[in-house]
Amino acid sequence: MLNExxxxxxxxxxxxxxxxxxxxIVFLLPLTISQTFYFNRDNIVLITPTSNFTxxxxxxAFIILTLIMLGFKRNKYTYLITLIVIVSSLVxxxxxxxxxxxxxxxxxxxxxxxxxxxYEWQDIKEVIYExxxxxxxxxxxxTKNNEKFAIKENGQFGLDEKSAIYNLVNDxxxxxxxxxxxx
Numbered sequence: 001m002l003n004e005x006x007x008x009x010x011x012x013x014x015x016x017x018x019x020x021x022x023x024x025i026v027f028l029l030p031l032t033i034s035q036t037f038y039f040n041r042d043n044i045v046l047i048t049p050t051s052n053f054t055x056x057x058x059x060x061a062f063i064i065l066t067l068i069m070l071g072f073k074r075n076k077y078t079y080l081i082t083l084i085v086i087v088s089s090l091v092x093x094x095x096x097x098x099x100x101x102x103x104x105x106x107x108x109x110x111x112x113x114x115x116x117x118x119y120e121w122q123d124i125k126e127v128i129y130e131x132x133x134x135x136x137x138x139x140x141x142x143t144k145n146n147e148k149f150a151i152k153e154n155g156q157f158g159l160d161e162k163s164a165i166y167n168l169v170n171d172x173x174x175x176x177x178x179x180x181x182x183x
Contacts, residue, residue, distance in 0.1 A: 008071045015067035018060060026057045033097045038111075040104065044164045045156050047101040055096035059089040101151060103165060108141070110149070119143060121172040127165070129178045139165065 005013075030052040038046060066085045070078055098113040108124075110117040125144045131137030136153040169176040 007074070011067050011071040015064050015071065018064050018067070022057070022060055022064070025060060026053055030056060030097060034100045038100050038102065040102065042104040042106060043102050044105065044168075045103045045161050047103075047151065047154060047156065049099050049101060052096045052099050055092050059093035059096060062089045062092075103151070103161075105164075105168065108151075119147075119149075121168055121174075124169065124172060124174045126175045126177070127169045129162075129176070130181045131178075132181045 030048050034046060034048045034052075040046075062085050066082050066089075070082055095113040098111070100109075100111050102109040102111070106121060108119045108121075119141070123143050123145070124141055126142045128140040128142075129137055130140065136157075138153065139151045140148065141150070142148050166176055
């Protein structure tokens with residue numbers, strides 16, 4: 001009896017282990033899921049939005065806080081709260097893995113967890129690439145319907161990707177403007 005770990009201590013240990021694994025889970029899981037399940041040969045660039053990382057962080061943080069709460073006090077109300085928070089966190093964690101932005105050879109896809117927007121390259125009128133030396137640039141797109149949207153570069157944009165975007169813009173009759181950002 002004296003050598004057994006109490007249920008409260010077990011809950012605290014699980015919370016600490018989850019806290020230690022939190023950075024790895026939050027940074028690797030959304031990237032791995034998007035690169036695995038949303039892979040397409042037509043993709044030039046596949047971007048995982050920041051909102052995915054934020055939602056997954058919140059989901060795991062809520063589970064950790066719930067485990068700590070259970071470590072301090074356990075009764076029927078805390079069990080009910082725990083059940084609600086864990087189910088909500090699992091749903092939030094699931095939604096955190098659904099969004100992506102894909103620049104493909106035929107279209108640009110913005111997939112959010114609740115809807116998807118697709119722009120065909122033929123519908124793009126103008127692309128403006130603004131950059132700062134030593135910082136990530138931004139692609140600003142304008143469609144023929146005067147809709148505007150922007151995609152900020154990340155580490156996945158290499159010279160091949162930039163060249164492919166430039167070629168797609170020119171092949172589809174759109175104008176491409178490259179300029180340095182004015183501070």
